[in-house]
Amino acid sequence: MKQNRRLLISIFTPGEVREALIGGARIIDCEDPRTSLGNISPHTIMELSESVLAYKTSLHVQISTNIGEEQLLFDRGASGVAVQKFEHEIAGKAAQAALGVATAMGTKVHPVNIIKIGIDAMGPDLIEEVIEEIVRTVRRSDWTNHSQVVPVFFVRDLQLWAARHTHPGVIKELLELGEYYPDPQGPIDLQDYFSAAGVARRQLGGYATTRVSLNQIVSYAELGFPGDQRQVLKQLVKTCAQAGANGLMLDTSIQSKVAKIGLLKHASNTQEVMPVGPPIKREGILTLDECRWFCDYCHWAGIESYLAGSLLPEHAASVWQIESLDSIAVRGGASETVTEPGAAPGQNEHAARHQKRITRRRVELFVPPEQR
Amino acid sequence: MATTITSKETKDVVHRMPKGSARVPPRPIGSIPDKGVTASAIAHASWTWGQGTYFPSNLIKTMAHCPRLAQTEVDYANAFIFDESFHLNGVQQGGFIDRCLKELLINAVAANNRCRYSLEHHSFIGLLTFRVAGREQEYLDKFLHLHEFDQFQQYYTALELSVLVLTKKICRDPHLVSDQEFQELARLLAAENLRVRRGDGSLTDQDNDQLVNSQLVEITWLVSHFCLLTRWFTVLQVEAEKKGDEVDFLEAYRTTVPREIIERNNDLIGDGY
Numbered sequence: 077m078k079q080n081r082r083l084l085i086s087i088f089t090p091g092e093v094r095e096a097l098i099g100g101a102r103i104i105d106c107e108d109p110r111t112s113l114g115n116i117s118p119h120t121i122m123e124l125s126e127s128v129l130a131y132k133t134s135l136h137v138q139i140s141t142n143i144g145e146e147q148l149l150f151d152r153g154a155s156g157v158a159v160q161k162f163e164h165e166i167a168g169k170a171a172q173a174a175l176g177v178a179t180a181m182g183t184k185v186h187p188v189n190i191i192k193i194g195i196d197a198m199g200p201d202l203i204e205e206v207i208e209e210i211v212r213t214v215r216r217s218d219w220t221n222h223s224q225v226v227p228v229f230f231v232r233d234l235q236l237w238a239a240r241h242t243h244p245g246v247i248k249e250l251l252e253l254g255e256y257y258p259d260p261q262g263p264i265d266l267q268d269y270f271s272a273a274g275v276a277r278r279q280l281g282g283y284a285t286t287r288v289s290l291n292q293i294v295s296y297a298e299l300g301f302p303g304d305q306r307q308v309l310k311q312l313v314k315t316c317a318q319a320g321a322n323g324l325m326l327d328t329s330i331q332s333k334v335a336k337i338g339l340l341k342h343a344s345n346t347q348e349v350m351p352v353g354p355p356i357k358r359e360g361i362l363t364l365d366e367c368r369w370f371c372d373y374c375h376w377a378g379i380e381s382y383l384a385g386s387l388l389p390e391h392a393a394s395v396w397q398i399e400s401l402d403s404i405a406v407r408g409g410a411s412e413t414v415t416e417p418g419a420a421p422g423q424n425e426h427a428a429r430h431q432k433r434i435t436r437r438r439v440e441l442f443v444p445p446e447q448r
Numbered sequence: 449m450a451t452t453i454t455s456k457e458t459k460d461v462v463h464r465m466p467k468g469s470a471r472v473p474p475r476p477i478g479s480i481p482d483k484g485v486t487a488s489a490i491a492h493a494s495w496t497w498g499q500g501t502y503f504p505s506n507l508i509k510t511m512a513h514c515p516r517l518a519q520t521e522v523d524y525a526n527a528f529i530f531d532e533s534f535h536l537n538g539v540q541q542g543g544f545i546d547r548c549l550k551e552l553l554i555n556a557v558a559a560n561n562r563c564r565y566s567l568e569h570h571s572f573i574g575l576l577t578f579r580v581a582g583r584e585q586e587y588l589d590k591f592l593h594l595h596e597f598d599q600f601q602q603y604y605t606a607l608e609l610s611v612l613v614l615t616k617k618i619c620r621d622p623h624l625v626s627d628q629e630f631q632e633l634a635r636l637l638a639a640e641n642l643r644v645r646r647g648d649g650s651l652t653d654q655d656n657d658q659l660v661n662s663q664l665v666e667i668t669w670l671v672s673h674f675c676l677l678t679r680w681f682t683v684l685q686v687e688a689e690k691k692g693d694e695v696d697f698l699e700a701y702r703t704t705v706p707r708e709i710i711e712r713n714n715d716l717i718g719d720g721y
Contacts, residue, residue, distance in 0.1 A: 267631060273656030276638030286635070 081396070081444040084140065084382070085434060086407035088116075090127035092434040097131045099410070099439025100447060103190065104128050106141040106181075109407055116141060118180035128185045139181045140190030142228065143173035166202060167209035174210040178220035190224045190322075196329065199300030203227070204315045211320035224322035226382060229312055230293075230329040231305065233337060233361045237293045240335040245350030247290065249334045251278070255291045262289035293331050309370055313377045323380030325405060326370060328361065332385070333408065337361065339385025342394065361385070364394050371400035389441035396444050410438040461707040463698065464714040466564060466721050470687045474509030486512050489519040496526055499576065504694045506686050507565070528670050529554075544662040545637075551577045552590060552608060553615055553667065554674050559595040560619040563678030564717045565686045569697070571705045571713060592708050595716060607636040611667060618671045630664075637663050685721040 082102035087093050088109055096104055106124045108116050121141050128139055174191050181189040193210060195203045207227055214220040240246055248269050250256065256264070266275045266286045275286055301308045309326075316324045328339055336348050341360030349355050362370070371381035383395055384405035392409075395401055411432035440448075480486040493508035495501075511518040529550065533543035551574035558566035571591065578587040590608070593600035597612045604612065610633045617624040637660045645651045651659075680686075689697040702710070 267635070271638075271653060271657045272631070272634035272660050273638040273641075273653040275635050276642055276656070277653060279635075279639060 079446055082403045083442050084403050084405040085410055085439055087434055093124055093127040094131045095434045095436045096439055099436035100443035101439055102136060103138045103140050118176055121177060121180035125182055125185055138186045138188060138190055140192055141177045141181060142192035142194060143170060143177055144194050167206045170206045171209045171213040175213055178214055178223045188222045188224055190226055193227045195227045196230050200311060204319055207319035207321050226323040226325055227316055227321055228325040228327050231326055231361045232293050234295055236337050236359055237335060241290060244353040246335045248352050250290050253330060255330060256288040258285055259289040260285045260287055262287040264288050293329055313373050317377040317379050321379060323382055324374055325382035325384055328385035339383060340391045342391055344390035367395060368398045371398050375400045392442045406442050410434050410442055412438055461710045463702050463710060467719040468685055471685045472510055474506045475512045477504060480512060480515055482515060486515040486518055489522055493522045496530060506689055510686050528666050544666045547577050548581050548583060550670060553611060553671055555591055556594045556612055556615045557619060557671055557674040558678055559716060560616055561678040562716055563681050564721045565681040566678050567713050568688055568701055571709050572701050575705060588706055592712055607640050610636050615671050619675055634660050682721050
């Protein structure tokens with residue numbers, strides 16, 4: 077059976093572009109690794125697009141980027157849900173951002189670039205409004221009308237998160253990533269985790285308190301989705317198809333990634349060393365069968381299927397068995413600590429996710445089997 | 449709102465003189481027959497403590513009774529009082545906090561310890577320092593309330609308040625300083641360093657923590673040194689330089705320092721030293 081499955085690798089520097097392309101990536105995804113779908117500036121996207129042109133080994137390389145993991149403007153409600161100050165505000169701003177990143181990616185690398193849209197913190201109606209607005213906007217521009225629109229949804233396991241969000245290593249890394257908000261009554265004191273300079277840097281917003289709370293993962297129900305996880309995914313796939321999106325990506329939030337909660341339940345998941353505190357066993361949210369069902373459902377609805385969420389090489393070998401899977405997106409699993417040539421080995425071996433680099437050696441491990 | 453400072457307002461102020469006289473008289477500059485060693489130290493002090501003007505003070509002349517003390521005091525004191533940020537072999541050697549904050553602290557120690565010589569001289573030096581820094585409008589509000597700063601917090605930044613609390617406790621009993629207060633001061637210094645270097649982007653957390661440690665040492669040394677100095681001035685009843693001396697400091701003090709400050713100093717010190 078002929079297939080055109082593509083490995084998406086998220087990169088942040090021109091050097092990583094080179095490694096990803098040589099390793100076999102087919103989609104070069106521009107992102108800042110400090111968040112799940114890390115926002116990235118247009119001029120950086122332009123720089124990375126030029127790097128893809130310089131290094132690409134075939135005409136079949138696409139480029140993608142995202143407009144943030146949630147389309148919040150200034151605030152979340154207490155429940156973690158996006159707050160609009162006026163009707164249509166979020167959709168309008170998201171469409172502006174989409175137009176901007178599509179223009180920054182350009183069409184020289186490939187006529188079709190991919191705009192990823194984080195749809196976290198939003199309910200079904202708002203998601204539909206945002207996707208429709210973005211699709212309508214990019215289709216009207218001669219410059220961007222070939223762009224593909226791919227929403228990204230974070231699957232979640234609240235029980236696992238509840239058991240792990242107090243782990244000191246999880247707290248430390250999420251604080252470093254800025255996944256918190258000032259809270260005089262909050263359970264975490266920045267002074268317990270950072271030096272005076274570190275605390276000061278995190279208080280640049282002028283907050284008087286050193287106490288904070290972590291940004292939390294909220295339930296599907298709190299976002300306004302009825303039913304269980306399968307019903308949520310069904311509704312999302314249908315919404316994406318009806319709104320004119322080209323695909324749907326399942327991913328996990330930065331909180332999940334840091335807490336070692338990935339997309340896939342898998343026999344190879346093992347204990348992982350944390351920079352602080354005891355090791356944590358990697359866990360998954362969906363079984364392989366549940367992933368297969370999702371991909372099949374996407375194809376049934378007429379859109380492409382993307383999977384992401386701390387996928388490891390062992391996971392890739394399993395998920396590529398799903399014929400209806402179109403793409404997997406990888407950052408962490410395709411990156412590793414790169415020591416300075418000549419330096420002693422073992423330095424930074426517990427480097428955080430955002431401190432590691434994409435290497436061709438790791439990328440090769442994720443390439444679809446038919447392309448090896 | 450800061451009061452505009454004019455010399456006209458100060459001319460009619462009565463400067464209250466102390467009762468008594470110096471318990472150890474200052475030594476004239478040429479009176480020590482050590483082949484000019486101490487005289488050069490006095491000259492060094494006169495130029496650098498005068499901030500570029502020749503100001504032979506009774507401080508250095510009294511200190512000259514112990515010649516080696518006078519000789520070693522000048523560079524030592526300049527290292528943490530008057531020298532601005534300077535580097536040697538790529539490493540910052542001194543001047544870790546700015547001169548305006550130092551003058552605020554010196555005046556706070558003088559007010560806390562009710563030391564005439566320090567309070568009068570550094571009311572004057574503080575004004576000139578703020579003037580040179582382009583911050584003269586802040587001078588009156590900040591300096592006038594130093595002895596009761598906790599009731600006038602609106603005139604001080606969070607960092608200044610934190611340092612003033614520390615200063616007051618060091619003057620009274622350094623055991624009173626808590627870990628929490630010290631941690632808070634460190635954090636405020638780090639934040640200020642980031643603010644000053646905003647847009648620079650080169651100040652890493654590691655460098656900032658090192659800078660904060662240097663600043664904490666400099667601040668506490670400055671305050672502790674002035675605790676020593678103010679007690680020494682008081683017990684020896686060191687007098688301000690007046691008409692008939694080589695320089696007339698009191699005339700400059702009366703005509704330059706705002707009347708509110710002079711009156712506050714009168715109230716704090718009375719006729720003592």
